[in-house]
Amino acid sequence: MTDSDYRYDAQPIEVKGLTRRFGKKVALNNINLTATQGRVLGIVGENGAGKTTLIKHIMGLLKAQQGSVKVFGIDPVKDPVSALSKIGYLSEDRDIPHWMRVDELMNYTRAFYPDWDVTYAEELLKVFRLDPSAKIKQLSRGQKAQAALLTALAYRPPLLLLDEPSSGLDPIVRRDILTAIIRTIADEGRTVLFSSHLLDEVERVADDVAIIHEGKIVINDSLESIKAKHHSITLRFPESQPDKPEIEGAISIKGKGREWTILCNGDMDIINSKILNMGCEIFHDTPPSLEDIFIAYAGVDRPIPKEVKL
Amino acid sequence: MQIHISTKDGVPIFQQIVTQIKHMVASGRLTPGEIVPPIRVLAEQLIINPNTVARAYKELEVEGIFVSRQGSGTRVAEKSSPLDYSERLQIISKLIEGLLVEANQLDFKIEELIEIIRQKNHLFKSAEKGKNKND
Amino acid sequence: MITIIKALLWERWKRTRWALISGSLLALSGQIMYLTGYISQEKVVPISKTFSYLGFLLLTIVLLAGHCESRELDFSFPKRLFRYPIRTSTLFCVYMGYGMVAVAIQSLILFGFEKLFSDQISYTWTQLLWFVTVYIVMQTLSWLSWLLRPGARFLCLVPIITGIYVCFLLFFAGYYNLSVNTNTLFLIILISIVISFWGVSVHRNYTWSSSLQWVDSLLGILRRKPSKPFTSAMHAQIWFESRQKGHIFPLSTLCAIGILLILWKFFLEKPQLLSQAIPVIFIITVCTAFVSNFLIFGLDHRNHVSGASTFWMRRPVHTQSLAIAQLYTLMRSLLYVIAIIMLVTLAIVLYEYDYFPAQLSYTYLISPVKWTYEYKSTLEIISMTIFGLYGFFIIYWTMLRLGMFLSFIGGAAFFSSWLLTIIIGDVASTWVWKVLIFSLPLVVLISYYVAWRLHLITTATLLISALVFPIVVVSLWAFPWWFFNHWSGKGLPNLSLSHVIILISAATLPFLPVALTPLIMNKLRHR
Numbered sequence: 023m024t025d026s027d028y029r030y031d032a033q034p035i036e037v038k039g040l041t042r043r044f045g046k047k048v049a050l051n052n053i054n055l056t057a058t059q060g061r062v063l064g065i066v067g068e069n070g071a072g073k074t075t076l077i078k079h080i081m082g083l084l085k086a087q088q089g090s091v092k093v094f095g096i097d098p099v100k101d102p103v104s105a106l107s108k109i110g111y112l113s114e115d116r117d118i119p120h121w122m123r124v125d126e127l128m129n130y131t132r133a134f135y136p137d138w139d140v141t142y143a144e145e146l147l148k149v150f151r152l153d154p155s156a157k158i159k160q161l162s163r164g165q166k167a168q169a170a171l172l173t174a175l176a177y178r179p180p181l182l183l184l185d186e187p188s189s190g191l192d193p194i195v196r197r198d199i200l201t202a203i204i205r206t207i208a209d210e211g212r213t214v215l216f217s218s219h220l221l222d223e224v225e226r227v228a229d230d231v232a233i234i235h236e237g238k239i240v241i242n243d244s245l246e247s248i249k250a251k252h253h254s255i256t257l258r259f260p261e262s263q264p265d266k267p268e269i270e271g272a273i274s275i276k277g278k279g280r281e282w283t284i285l286c287n288g289d290m291d292i293i294n295s296k297i298l299n300m301g302c303e304i305f306h307d308t309p310p311s312l313e314d315i316f317i318a319y320a321g322v323d324r325p326i327p328k329e330v331k332l
Numbered sequence: 333m334q335i336h337i338s339t340k341d342g343v344p345i346f347q348q349i350v351t352q353i354k355h356m357v358a359s360g361r362l363t364p365g366e367i368v369p370p371i372r373v374l375a376e377q378l379i380i381n382p383n384t385v386a387r388a389y390k391e392l393e394v395e396g397i398f399v400s401r402q403g404s405g406t407r408v409a410e411k412s413s414p415l416d417y418s419e420r421l422q423i424i425s426k427l428i429e430g431l432l433v434e435a436n437q438l439d440f441k442i443e444e445l446i447e448i449i450r451q452k453n454h455l456f457k458s459a460e461k462g463k464n465k466n467d
Numbered sequence: 468m469i470t471i472i473k474a475l476l477w478e479r480w481k482r483t484r485w486a487l488i489s490g491s492l493l494a495l496s497g498q499i500m501y502l503t504g505y506i507s508q509e510k511v512v513p514i515s516k517t518f519s520y521l522g523f524l525l526l527t528i529v530l531l532a533g534h535c536e537s538r539e540l541d542f543s544f545p546k547r548l549f550r551y552p553i554r555t556s557t558l559f560c561v562y563m564g565y566g567m568v569a570v571a572i573q574s575l576i577l578f579g580f581e582k583l584f585s586d587q588i589s590y591t592w593t594q595l596l597w598f599v600t601v602y603i604v605m606q607t608l609s610w611l612s613w614l615l616r617p618g619a620r621f622l623c624l625v626p627i628i629t630g631i632y633v634c635f636l637l638f639f640a641g642y643y644n645l646s647v648n649t650n651t652l653f654l655i656i657l658i659s660i661v662i663s664f665w666g667v668s669v670h671r672n673y674t675w676s677s678s679l680q681w682v683d684s685l686l687g688i689l690r691r692k693p694s695k696p697f698t699s700a701m702h703a704q705i706w707f708e709s710r711q712k713g714h715i716f717p718l719s720t721l722c723a724i725g726i727l728l729i730l731w732k733f734f735l736e737k738p739q740l741l742s743q744a745i746p747v748i749f750i751i752t753v754c755t756a757f758v759s760n761f762l763i764f765g766l767d768h769r770n771h772v773s774g775a776s777t778f779w780m781r782r783p784v785h786t787q788s789l790a791i792a793q794l795y796t797l798m799r800s801l802l803y804v805i806a807i808i809m810l811v812t813l814a815i816v817l818y819e820y821d822y823f824p825a826q827l828s829y830t831y832l833i834s835p836v837k838w839t840y841e842y843k844s845t846l847e848i849i850s851m852t853i854f855g856l857y858g859f860f861i862i863y864w865t866m867l868r869l870g871m872f873l874s875f876i877g878g879a880a881f882f883s884s885w886l887l888t889i890i891i892g893d894v895a896s897t898w899v900w901k902v903l904i905f906s907l908p909l910v911v912l913i914s915y916y917v918a919w920r921l922h923l924i925t926t927a928t929l930l931i932s933a934l935v936f937p938i939v940v941v942s943l944w945a946f947p948w949w950f951f952n953h954w955s956g957k958g959l960p961n962l963s964l965s966h967v968i969i970l971i972s973a974a975t976l977p978f979l980p981v982a983l984t985p986l987i988m989n990k991l992r993h994r
Contacts (some may be wrong), residue, residue: 130706
């Protein structure tokens with residue numbers, strides 16, 4: 023009936039040239055992304071950058087206007103049955119019907135996935151401390167997220183799609199959820215894609231990171247390489263600089279007077295020599311945190327208000 | 333194993349694990365021959381990717397601090413480091429260079445520095461002796 | 468203080484301004500058309516009456532529902548205003564006052580111009596007051612809906628729609644000349660204002676859960692039995708659809724009928740109940756079908772990009788199965804409603820005749836049943852029953868599934884044809900109707916074909932529908948043949964091609980949901 027050309031060697035997710043417009047607004051602009059089997063891909067972006075839109079395309083809930091999306095070699099729009107049976111999805115708004123009870127939710131979801139593992143589901147229920155007879159609308163926000171995650175994990179899908187799994191959750195629930203996710207990563211061959219704007223988590227959990235800014239992918243590489251390539255350098259100019267100094271190769275510059283911190287990637291020798299040519303002293307050369315890198319790439323256009331006292 | 337991970341300073345996570353484990357071994361909190369938690373367990377405890385833990389363990393193995401055997405898991409190596417002199421020199425040189433940069437910033441003279449190192453070493457050794465006595 | 472009031476008024480104005488403007492324009496439309504020479508003077512009054520009534524309807528609905536934001540169509544007083552440091556009395560006065568003034572202005576526009584242009588009708592202040600009273604009562608009812616559980620608050624729509632329907636009847640039957648005592652109206656206004664003010668103040672300090680917790684726990688005990696695993700994905704999906712939406716139509720029907728019966732009990736003499744109540748029940752259930760469909764659509768199929776609930780869309784099942792589950796649920800709720808109507812009709816019949824079924828006189832029962840019984844032919848009884856049910860079924864089934872479609876397309880067609888009739892004459896309106904009727908089978912054919920091409924309908928379904936369709940048309944044809952031959956005694960009248968097309972169109976109506984539902988689901992699932 024459809025092109026179920028499921029190939030065992032196909033990548034879990036392959037997005038090529040994906041573009042999506044909503045009216046005039048370009049939500050995704052020529053996105054190329056691949057998720058490698060057995061690795062965790064973290065999608066990072068500010069609110070409205072396009073993370074949820076991208077994930078919805080992978081789920082087949084949005085049709086690609088340009089480009090293609092393939093999940094294990096299957097087009098999720100043409101063959102939703104095969105594609106969706108391999109995906110465990112946690113949506114951003116945890117939209118599970120409020121009138122259902124937890125056990126009803128589990129039984130309902132179970133009917134669709136033949137690989138549902140009852141013992142594992144029971145175990146997750148205990149770990150998350152959920153009462154099976156409780157109604158969803160009585161659950162707190164964190165418990166709702168746990169219930170939704172339970173129904174995504176219980177059938178051990180080869181691909182997990184998590185849209186902001188920790189957003190709005192207290193640290194205890196966040197820990198529970200992340201631990202459950204890490205346990206699934208440790209199982210052989212499972213692939214995870216999660217979107218988050220909590221960079222601390224992304225840095226802890228992701229193998230590969232893609233940063234989306236205004237619908238475009240700014241960086242798409244393994245976390246290792248990203249950290250290795252970027253440097254955060256603190257400089258000291260011989261004289262106070264009234265404006266932002268021009269330094270080639272720097273992605274972001276911030277500071278005041280004589281001391282400026284730049285973030286750059288690329289060949290350190292060239293940049294170092296340029297800096298020394300300008301007569302600056304180098305104080306620190308530290309690896310930047312993912313948060314610094316993200317702010318450097320995504321915060322470029324934003325003017326920082328001058329007289330804001332916090 | 334109490335390891336603390338922080339993403340604030342930008343230090344790669346596996347590096348933090350390696351450094352802290354080395355400290356633990358050096359200060360005696362991890363004794364030679366002791367079995368270390370498996371990768372999966374440590375990953376769950378620290379809430380980090382198991383691959384990162386795996387990388388840290390591998391690095392520690394390469395540096396001779398950990399030893400892994402089929403079937404009996406990973407354990408802390410016996411005292412003698414299988415690393416040769418040049419490798420050990422490389423590791424220690426890096427640390428010393430960092431120390432010298434800082435000392436220069438903070439305006440310590442080299443003689444002051446050596447004196448402080450001697451004092452610290454003395455305290456370190458006596459703490460170890462005390463520990464061995466209590467064991 | 469003044470600034471607060473200004474802010475509240477501005478907010479309400481922003482939400483309701485288009486309704487107010489369109490309502491006023493509609494009230495003036497009759498006069499405008501007369502002034503521009505399109506219509507003669509006799510037509511001014513009925514036209515402006517109709518249009519102004521529609522304007523009033525529109526304004527009322529927007530005033531009642533315009534503040535609804537949340538998913539659950541909550542018509543109670545907007546709770547978000549309670550967090551501001553404003554007294555409840557201020558909030559209440561501003562909101563209720565705004566509504567009263569808006570309705571009064573619209574009525575004034577209508578009445579004012581009527582007085583200028585025609586001396587045939589003389590409106591008095593009583594009629595204006597009557598409009599305002601109706602609004603206040605409706606508003607009170609909607610603001611009292613906070614007494615219901617959040618998921619059930621839509622039920623307040625039922626008395627409101629019933630009330631609007633009753634007003635519709637009275638207005639069009641010319642009862643606006645009712646010499647209703649102004650004092651009665653003032654009394655009703657006073658009582659309603661007191662009740663709604665009490666309601667809003669209590670609402671501010673209460674949550675439903677705190678006040679009616681015991682009901683919730685009672686219901687919880689009743690449903691304490693643990694849930695069983697489902698035998699198949701289809702079963703699970705049908706269960707989900709029924710629990711999600713299946714209760715809306717039967718519940719609203721029960722409420723509507725209940726309210727009507729209570730009203731009728733007070734206003735009608737016994738023998739009249741049967742002849743008047745039963746036809747009205749049928750009409751009311753058609754209205755509830757329409758409203759239910761609107762609610763179902765509103766609750767589930769929101770159209771904006773990020774809003775649509777993906778819960779049912781992301782199951783690994785074919786869109787066809789999802790469509791089947793939805794159609795099945797609609798069918799089931801429809802059957803429940805038909806069962807309710809049958810039971811209520813039976814109850815009324817028994818009630819009217821003092822529990823002596825043997826003495827049932829067929830004078831008051833629906834005429835076709837009387838004719839059928841007189842003929843005493845089994846075949847004829849069976850075919851009458853089947854056609855009765857089929858007619859029933861088509862109306863409800865199509866109304867339920869196509870309510871939105873029919874309301875917009877049909878309403879627009881009705882309006883435009885009516886308008887065209889007035890402006891250009893009967894020819895134009897006939898043409899509009901013809902186009903509508905001729906295009907219906909075409910729409911069915913096209914949607915079937917498209918659904919089949921998209922693999923949303925199996926080839927088997929396509930073939931079976933194609934087979935069933937001529938049978939349906941033939942039987943529809945057989946019905947007038949039988950009817951005219953046996954009952955009227957005259958032969959078959961001249962049935963032209965148009966009549967045949969109309970028959971075919973009527974027959975395509977039940978097929979439309981089967982073809983359209985998978986297409987709609989597919990569109991929603993993969994935008």
